[in-house]
Amino acid sequence: MRGQAEDKSNRLGRLWTDPALRAGLALALVIALGCVFNADGAFFKIGTHRDALRQASVFGILACGMTLVIISGGIDLAVGSVLALVAVTFSLLCIHWSWSPWLAVPLCLLLGAACGGVAGGLTAWFRIQPFIATLAMMVFARGLAKTASGGMKVSTAVQNPDGTYRYVDVPAVFRFIDHRVLDGNLSMVTVIFLVCLALTWIVLARHRWGRQLYAIGGNEEAARLSGVPVTRAKILAYAACGLLAGVAGLCQAAQEQQGDPEAGAGYELTAIAIVVIGGTALTGGRGGLGLTLLGTLTIGYLEKILSINAVPEATRLMLTGAIIVLAVLAVLAQRRRR
Amino acid sequence: MLGGAGLRDNRRLTRQARDATLAGVQMPSPPSPLVRMTGITKRFGPVTVLRDVALDIFGGEVLVLAGENGAGKSTLIKILGGVHPDFAGRIEMDGRAVRPRSPQEANALGVAVMFQELSLVPSMTVADNIFLGRSPGRGGFVDDRRQRAAAQRLLDQLGIEIAVTRRVEDLPIGQQQLTEIAKALAREARVIVMDEPTSALNAPEVERLFSLIRDLKARGCGIVYITHKMEEIERIADRITVLRDGERVATALAADLPAAKLVNLMVGREVEQQFPRHAPQAGEERLRLENFSVSTGDCRRSVDGVSLSVRAGEILGLGGLQGSGATELFLGLFGALGRHVSGTALLDGRPLRIESPRAAIQQRVALLTNDRKATGLILSLSIIANATLAGLPRLSPGGWRRPAREAGAARALGERMSLRAASLDMEVGWLSGGNQQKVALAKWLHTEPRLLLLDEPTRGIDIGAKREIYQLMNDLTAQGIAILLITSELPELLAMSDRIVVLHRGRLTAELDRTAATPERILEAAMGRTQERTR
Numbered sequence: 001m002r003g004q005a006e007d008k009s010n011r012l013g014r015l016w017t018d019p020a021l022r023a024g025l026a027l028a029l030v031i032a033l034g035c036v037f038n039a040d041g042a043f044f045k046i047g048t049h050r051d052a053l054r055q056a057s058v059f060g061i062l063a064c065g066m067t068l069v070i071i072s073g074g075i076d077l078a079v080g081s082v083l084a085l086v087a088v089t090f091s092l093l094c095i096h097w098s099w100s101p102w103l104a105v106p107l108c109l110l111l112g113a114a115c116g117g118v119a120g121g122l123t124a125w126f127r128i129q130p131f132i133a134t135l136a137m138m139v140f141a142r143g144l145a146k147t148a149s150g151g152m153k154v155s156t157a158v159q160n161p162d163g164t165y166r167y168v169d170v171p172a173v174f175r176f177i178d179h180r181v182l183d184g185n186l187s188m189v190t191v192i193f194l195v196c197l198a199l200t201w202i203v204l205a206r207h208r209w210g211r212q213l214y215a216i217g218g219n220e221e222a223a224r225l226s227g228v229p230v231t232r233a234k235i236l237a238y239a240a241c242g243l244l245a246g247v248a249g250l251c252q253a254a255q256e257q258q259g260d261p262e263a264g265a266g267y268e269l270t271a272i273a274i275v276v277i278g279g280t281a282l283t284g285g286r287g288g289l290g291l292t293l294l295g296t297l298t299i300g301y302l303e304k305i306l307s308i309n310a311v312p313e314a315t316r317l318m319l320t321g322a323i324i325v326l327a328v329l330a331v332l333a334q335r336r337r338r
Numbered sequence: 339m340l341g342g343a344g345l346r347d348n349r350r351l352t353r354q355a356r357d358a359t360l361a362g363v364q365m366p367s368p369p370s371p372l373v374r375m376t377g378i379t380k381r382f383g384p385v386t387v388l389r390d391v392a393l394d395i396f397g398g399e400v401l402v403l404a405g406e407n408g409a410g411k412s413t414l415i416k417i418l419g420g421v422h423p424d425f426a427g428r429i430e431m432d433g434r435a436v437r438p439r440s441p442q443e444a445n446a447l448g449v450a451v452m453f454q455e456l457s458l459v460p461s462m463t464v465a466d467n468i469f470l471g472r473s474p475g476r477g478g479f480v481d482d483r484r485q486r487a488a489a490q491r492l493l494d495q496l497g498i499e500i501a502v503t504r505r506v507e508d509l510p511i512g513q514q515q516l517t518e519i520a521k522a523l524a525r526e527a528r529v530i531v532m533d534e535p536t537s538a539l540n541a542p543e544v545e546r547l548f549s550l551i552r553d554l555k556a557r558g559c560g561i562v563y564i565t566h567k568m569e570e571i572e573r574i575a576d577r578i579t580v581l582r583d584g585e586r587v588a589t590a591l592a593a594d595l596p597a598a599k600l601v602n603l604m605v606g607r608e609v610e611q612q613f614p615r616h617a618p619q620a621g622e623e624r625l626r627l628e629n630f631s632v633s634t635g636d637c638r639r640s641v642d643g644v645s646l647s648v649r650a651g652e653i654l655g656l657g658g659l660q661g662s663g664a665t666e667l668f669l670g671l672f673g674a675l676g677r678h679v680s681g682t683a684l685l686d687g688r689p690l691r692i693e694s695p696r697a698a699i700q701q702r703v704a705l706l707t708n709d710r711k712a713t714g715l716i717l718s719l720s721i722i723a724n725a726t727l728a729g730l731p732r733l734s735p736g737g738w739r740r741p742a743r744e745a746g747a748a749r750a751l752g753e754r755m756s757l758r759a760a761s762l763d764m765e766v767g768w769l770s771g772g773n774q775q776k777v778a779l780a781k782w783l784h785t786e787p788r789l790l791l792l793d794e795p796t797r798g799i800d801i802g803a804k805r806e807i808y809q810l811m812n813d814l815t816a817q818g819i820a821i822l823l824i825t826s827e828l829p830e831l832l833a834m835s836d837r838i839v840v841l842h843r844g845r846l847t848a849e850l851d852r853t854a855a856t857p858e859r860i861l862e863a864a865m866g867r868t869q870e871r872t873r
């Protein structure tokens with residue numbers, strides 16, 4: 001009898017300690033919340049889910065890169081600014097200068113990766129704390145975005161040399177990124193998010209570099225003494241994070257049909273929140289992209305449910321803050337059980 | 339309230355003790371123990387780590403808590419120290435039932451526990467640390483001058499020479515340990531628990547600690563002492579309690595427990611031969627160092643012009659006290675200190691490229707570091723991930739990992755090392771010390787080294803695991819691997835080394851054959867007296 005009881009509490013304990021199950025539970029809870037507060041059935045419409053996913057996608061893309069950096073024991077505060085820089089650049093290239101997307105897209109992604117790589121280099125080579133190095137990059141990239149755009153939104157209203165405005169068409173690549181697939185039931189940005197997620201997932205779970213990131217996050221010195229190329233692996237993680245911020249920038253520009261140098265402010269915090277709610281440890285060495293997917297869905301659905309119930313934004317922010325605290329408390333409770 | 343009573347009692351007891359010694363009378367053991375723990379049972383999830391354990395601590399005696407790693411020693415003192423408040427059983431102090439729910443409460447009851455992991459704040463001064471949380475002052479402001487003076491008085495009493503204004507992080511580890519001891523004593527504890535306090539101390543510091551313990555005994559304090567070192571048990575134990583697998587197997591006066599019997603009780607089986615070194619079959623010269631020097635940070639050379647050679651299949655022991663430079667020699671050779679090395683290093687006759695640990699591993703040199711938790715293992719990763727980390731490039735050609743191959747490699751290594759773990763996917767942090775060390779070693783065996791640098795390979799692990807590691811060293815040398823061995827345990831150095839070189843402050847002071855090496859000669863050389871080479 002006693003043995004059975006122990007088994008049972010053990011199984012319950014495992015449910016609580018397995019981060020994936022816990023993150024899944026949080027998501028289930030949020031969806032249950034949506035079923036109850038369904039805003040007169042709005043929650044059961046396919047369009048609601050499509051929009052929830054679409055709105056979460058940009059954050060999700062950022063969170064994928066953030067996961068790599070956080071698992072390596074770092075943090076990247078620059079992703080929001082890099083997103084804006086890339087959005088501005090992409091809009092300038094495609095709308096104002098009519099570049100081919102085949103050229104503009106790789107260039108923009110390279111720009112994002114370079115921003116991340118520089119921050120990573122500052123961290124890995126010069127041993128500047130990741131918080132400081134990426135904070136500097138966050139400020140710098142924002143300034144660069146404002147310089148490139150002249151402080152204005154880069155939209156389809158193009159100023160002529162004589163000061164008058166003319167309107168140009170939205171570039172095809174913008175419309176492609178913003179269109180819907182599967183009979184309008186899935187946004188392209190969501191597809192892009194899922195592709196980013198799958199690629200980073202495979203790399204993190206199956207590539208040597210992924211294992212190296214876990215090792216560095218778990219114990220950097222032990223990793224170095226085991227022959228892990230710590231500097232290279234870390235710089236690559238920040239570069240990948242910057243690259244994904246670039247992808248998010250492209251999506252943001254396409255959705256807004258303009259490049260806003262003020263875009264993405266605070267997005268880095270949402271991305272970090274998603275990673276933390278998923279259950280990836282901020283101290284590094286533990287976690288994964290499956291958790292980040294669950295975290296993205298949780299945050300995305302929560303936002304959507306609050307907005308269809310016409311909860312004001314101010315309240316939504318406070319609730320999101322409370323949820324982050326709850327998620328971290330859950331993780332801490334699990335640690336304490338050990 | 340409790341705290342006040344405890345302190346008053348303490349003062350009374352101390353006075354009693356002093357009166358007793360003043361009168362020239364040997365203080366008899368008080369009839370009732372200071373602390374009586376009975377029926378202590380503790381579970382971590384499904385694992386029962388302590389089962390109905392009883393422990394009495396008397397004033398004026400040293401109680402050694404002996405047992406293999408995982409026997410439950412640390413858990414037991416953590417219960418006493420208030421670290422694990424949820425346990426079954428009863429603790430009495432002076433006949434009153436107590437239940438410390440936090441280290442602060444335990445402190446207030448007069449129990450000070452010095453854990454293996456130091457509990458100092460590295461960025462604060464020695465004085466700050468000694469009075470941490472109880473600084474003298476008014477209204478929340480610290481009276482720095484008073485605190486410094488009080489700390490200085492305490493250190494003087496203890497005969498510890500450390501400047502109280504120095505930051506703890508700037509002190510060598512041995513002095514940090516002494517600071518920790520001073521901190522415990524500053525709390526006027528009646529029961530002082532020391533968990534392997536000498537692991538980072540050099541010989542003179544150990545002597546100082548032991549004389550301190552004698553003082554504390556004379557003052558009527560009860561000392562609980564945990565150690566893996568037999569010589570220490572023989573020197574300071576009054577009474578010994580032996581734990582095995584979470585149960586108390588014996589409590590006896592130290593005089594009634596000779597070493598062999600004690601070891602038997604600890605392992606629960608006969609240990610026929612403690613150091614089974616087989617006759618070596620030395621081959622070609624594997625490593626030759628000529629005038630090899632390492633400079634770290636400061637201008638002093640931590641290794642200064644060392645020349646030595648090791649042959650395939652040979653174990654060369656490196657003797658020396660703390661600060662001898664042996665560890666730095668290993669780190670330098672392994673490329674962990676970058677290019678701050680000079681001199682010649684030849685591996686199999688070819689110059690050794692010293693750039694990075696990565697380069698060393700490619701040249702099939704391996705380094706088992708002396709601290710498996712800080713520099714050896716990644717505790718948050720699985721056994722498989724740890725065991726294959728150094729050899730990962732070979733297991734993942736083209737960069738893509740092959741999980742099945744990794745698991746296979748880890749399984750083979752685990753069997754070879756007789757690793758005991760529920761599953762290879764288990765996080766290494768959950769394993770016992772001995773099994774962690776096996777994983778750390780497995781990682782290096784997987785790289786198929788030609789030269790294996792072992793820095794304290796048996797530190798803090800139980801006798802069973804030690805024997806398995808000795809056996810493994812025999813197997814490895816039989817396969818032609820050359821081993822350099824650092825160990826602070828003299829018997830181990832003498833028994834496992836085919837030859838011994840001794841370092842003193844970075845210089846080589848002796849080179850002894852197995853037959854010529856005696857503890858006395860090694861210690862003399864380690865303390866700086868240069869000896870003639872006996873070849």
